[in-house]
Amino acid sequence: MADDTRVQAADVSRLLGSWAVPGEPLPASLAAAFIALIDAGLLAPGTRLPPQRLLAQALGTARGTVATTYDALEARGYLTARQGAGSWVRSSTSDTRAPTTGRLFSFTTAADGVVDLSSGALPASTPVRTALAGQADVDVRPYLNTDGYFPAGLPALRDGIATMNTRDGITATAQRVLITAGAQQATWIAAVDAVGPGDLVLMEEPTYRGAIECFTDIGATIQGLRMVHGGIDVGHVRQGIKRGARVLYCQTGIHNPTGQTMTAAARRELADVINRAGLLTIEDTSSCALTLNGTPTAPTLAGLVDPTLLVTIGTMSKLFWGGLRIGWIIAEPARVNRLTEQRKAIGLATSVVDQLLAINLLTTVDAARRERREFLGAALADTETVVSAVFPDWTWERPAGGSGLWVDTHTDAVRLAEAGKRIGVKLAPGPGFSTYDGLRSYLRLPIWHQVDVLDRSLAALRGSQRSA
The missing domain is CATH 3.90.1150.10 (Aspartate Aminotransferase, domain 1)
Known part of the structure; x- marks a missing residue:
């Protein structure tokens, strides 16, 4: 049994969710939760489970509970165990999709009372509530005689996003904007275009969990670089470049999850390193408008990094509402054209009605x-x-x-x-x-x-x- 696919105890904790069922023995509840994950392919065959002691520690339960659970799963054909070596998932019903770590599991509806x-x-x-209340008044007539598919986004919205970003210091034209169904989709599209299995990706440590999931799903090798004084350690970026890094993913404005921002001097130093190395950089600016003081938006790498090396990700979800799934990518026109073709594989276009609503909301940005x-x-x-x-x-x-x-x-x-x-x-x-x-x-x-x-x-x- 190969043991190259491991799942950490913290990952299992996230994947299991609220597994303990009131009135039911803990081993039975835990086994049922594991079976649900295995049958869904979220714990793929060949995945090595954490040692009993570490999983018990993560779940806040007795080691005996985990041991009994593992024994039950093995008896039902869901695990294979080797004395002194560990336990591996086996299943005849699960598929072999790339493993997930459950980082995005919180983006589901919580149960009542939670x-x-x-x-x-x-x-x-308030602006989005007002807009939604009058959504029936959105004029879709100009688009009804078309097929409704605008893979790169409605021209008016692309132009509006370009204008807003240019005003914020991220120079753009409509041709440099690709509209996506939120920043998560934008990150996935940019990641798939930039790297393949085994490629080295540099990221802040900590970083946005959705980005980790994207690059992990692709099979890239991720190296987390420490943060100092609110931003990524530039010296560590240099070291990563020497090791053959293909892409840097970063948030130099308002960073998720720390809420910090990189100093102007450090940002300029990072841009110089990127330009000298020719390192493709995906900068996530999703939280840049959520400043607590100073300018309306936090500064970014735009204007400092060669535009051919920079892919900028943004969203309307943070400023307006998570239910408004409008995000974007800003890049050179040739890259935007290529990314547009890629996004068609996962979604032919973003809803016209949503985009019209977004156009209206752009007038309320300030x-x-x-x-x-x-x-x-x-x-x-x-x-x-x-x-x-x-x-x-x-x-x-x-x-x-x-x-x-x-x-x-x-x-x-x-x-x-x-x-x-x-x-x-x-x-x-x-x-x-x-x-x-x-x-x-x-x-x-x-x-x-x-x-x-x-x-x-x-x-x-x-x-x-x-x-x-």
Whole structure:
């Protein structure tokens, strides 16, 4: 049995979700959850499971529970075990798709009664609520006599996105813009175009979990580079280039999940390294409009890096609402044309109605930015007050923007997340944002929940720790 495909205990914790069923023996619940994952192909045949001790530690349960579960799975033909070597998934019903680590599992509807503190996605802003209320008035008549397919996006929206970005310092024309169904799709399209299996990709550590999932799915080799003074360590980027790095994925503006921003001097130094090496760079600017002070948007690598080396990703979801699936890629026209053909394989075009709504919302960008800044500023202060009161031992660096706190709990956040599952509180521990499943003491905590909800949820979490 090959053991080159391993799954970490933190990955299993994310994939299992809320696996404990009230009134049912823990081994039976855990076995059922494993079987569901294996049958769905989310734990592919040949995957080596974590050692019993490590998985028990991650799940906050006894080693005997995990041992009994593994024995039951082996008896039912779902596992193969070798004494002293480990346990591997086997199944005649599962497919062999590329493994997932569950980093994006929080982007699903939480069960009733569960407080979701695992996602930083914001609720709809006032402009989008107003626009949706009048959606029936959106004029689609000019497009009804066409086939409705605009793979690169409606010309008017491409032009509007180009104009907005140019005003923000990211020079663009409509020909340099590809409209996508959100930034996640944009990241996937850009990643597939840039790298293949085994190619070395450099990323910040921590980084956006959706990007890790994209490059992992492709089979690329990911190297996480430490962050210093709010941005990626430029010296480590140089070292990665010497090792043959093919692509750099980064967020020099408002970084997800830390909320920090790179200094101007460090950004210029990074741009110089990129230009000298000819390193293709995918810069994710999705959170750049979520600034807490200073300019309306955070600065980026645009204008510093050779445009032929830069692919810029953006979205309307952060500023307006996650339900508005409008993202974009800005790149040289030749690359945009190639990426347009690639996106057709996963979606012929973005909904015309959604794009028309987005065109209307572009007229409210300035107001939406002001509202988000005021909302996030007040929410951050409230969240810091609550967290400090309930967990005085937790620490964090105050963010420059974004929708969350990157908190060091100084304890095992994976186990904390497991405890949260059992009391209806959903958390996003650090390994989900790590390129090597590290950062185990960290949580990404959203700041926008109402004070009473956050206080009650964290207090319950604190209580579950004391009773454990």
